[in-house]
Structures are given as structure tokens and as C-alpha cells.
Amino acid sequence: MTSSHLLAAVREFTTTILNPYDLPDLLHRLTDHATMVTGAQGCGIMLAGNDGLGFAAASDDGVVDVEVTQDRIDDGPCHAAYERDQTMAIGDLEAEDRWPEYRQRALESGFRAVLGIPMRAWGQTIGVLDIYRRAPGPWSDTDRDAAEIMTAMGAGYILHANQMRAQHELADQLQTALTSRDIIGQAKGLLMARHRVDADEAFDMLRSTSQRGNMKLREVAAKVIEAENARA
Known part of the structure; x- marks a missing residue:
């Protein structure tokens, strides 16, 4: 050596x-x-x-x-x-x-x-x-x-x-969770204003649609936002 x-x-x-x-x-x-x-x-x-x-x-x-x-x-x-x-x-x-x-x-x-x-x-x-x-x-x-x-x-x-690699994957997962939270929160606000319901009822609407359509909650929320933007 x-x-x-x-x-x-x-x-x-x-x-x-x-x-x-x-x-x-x-x-x-x-x-x-x-x-x-x-x-x-x-x-x-x-x-x-x-x-x-x-x-x-x-x-x-x-x-x-x-x-x-x-x-x-x-x-x-x-x-x-x-x-x-x-x-x-x-x-x-x-x-x-x-x-x-x-x-x-x-x-x-x-x-x-x-x-x-x-x-x-x-x-x-x-x-x-x-x-x-x-x-x-x-x-x-x-x-x-x-x-x-x-x-x-x-x-x-x-x-x-x-x-x-594990740290990067965790960081990506956390960022995805934060982004999902923001999208779901925005969709809840739109449903509350449109249907005159409170936050819990708006969330239940999102969750029910998610279950019926076998879609992720974030995807349902994104569609709500997309539909609202199309109306504007």
C-alpha cells in the first residue's frame, strides 16, 4: 500500500x-x-x-x-x-x-x-x-x-x-403537499362564495366529488379553479 x-x-x-x-x-x-x-x-x-x-x-x-x-x-x-x-x-x-x-x-x-x-x-x-x-x-x-x-x-x-436522494424526495413531497394545500384552499374559497356554505361544507363537497370520480382531492380542486377561471 x-x-x-x-x-x-x-x-x-x-x-x-x-x-x-x-x-x-x-x-x-x-x-x-x-x-x-x-x-x-x-x-x-x-x-x-x-x-x-x-x-x-x-x-x-x-x-x-x-x-x-x-x-x-x-x-x-x-x-x-x-x-x-x-x-x-x-x-x-x-x-x-x-x-x-x-x-x-x-x-x-x-x-x-x-x-x-x-x-x-x-x-x-x-x-x-x-x-x-x-x-x-x-x-x-x-x-x-x-x-x-x-x-x-x-x-x-x-x-x-x-x-x-431521500432528502430530495422528502423535499419534493413537502413542496407537493404545500402546493396541494394552497390549491385546495383556493377551491374551498370559491365554493364557499358560490354556494354560500362554510369551510367544512365546501371541503365536504370537494371530498364527495373526489370519491365519486375516483380522483385525487388536488385534481378536483384544480378543476374547480379552472371552471371558475373559465367563467371569468
């Missing part, structure tokens, strides 16, 4: 997390950082979705081929790391008898060793980061530490992106 590459990766993370960012782009950049920090030759990320793990990002075309193979056959060290929620450290794929189709594709792409680290957030495994090396040999504690730092950063990007 080179300290300068690790410092650059952490600096980018701390700067980026405070500003709007494109998550797919950040994940691809993270694979580049992970490759440099660990001194490996490639990195891939797979994320969990409704249909299980899916390919998300890779440092180069060779890793893309290997990760897409895992995605297609639902088999490989990445899937094992995800299902077992534990690190998979393979020092020599030539000596491995598991995952035959994946293993063949990885060897054809020139990779002999792979390190799969589960990516955790919200108390669950949300994906896996795979580090690829062309030379066989055991993965050291330093390799694992560096990979775990990169994995934690990836989980942080995803967690923050989802929190920001």
Missing part, C-alpha cells in the same frame, strides 16, 4: 462527499484508486439489487469481462464474499477448483489472484469490491487493510448518495 495513493484517495473522498456527485462516475474512479493503493492490476465493484449482485464499475476492460462473467453466471469469489459476508482471498486461481467458468475467464484475462471484500452499510452487505492481481501469491494484511479502506469509502459514497 502506497501512502501517497491512499492519501489522494482519502482526500478525494472527503472533498467529494460534501458536494453533489455522480455515483457511477465516483465508483469507477474508486476502482482506479483501489488499484493504485493496493498495487494491484485491476478492480471491480458489484452491487446488490432486487435481482442479486450486478456489475457496477471496473478499472479496465479486462476486469469488465471477468466481472460481467460473474454477473452472468451468478458464480465466483465476489458472489461467495457476498453470500457468506466474508472476505474471499484467492492467492492463485490456477490452483483453484471452484467457479470453473469464472476462473477460466479470469486466467484468460491474465489475472492469477483475487481479493473480494464485502461492502457493508446500514447493517447489511450492499455489494463487493474485487481486487485483481496478475502475479500469484498470498494477500498480505497490508493488502487487506488497503482494500478494506477502499471498500468503506465505496459504501460511504453509496450511503451518502441514498441519503441525499
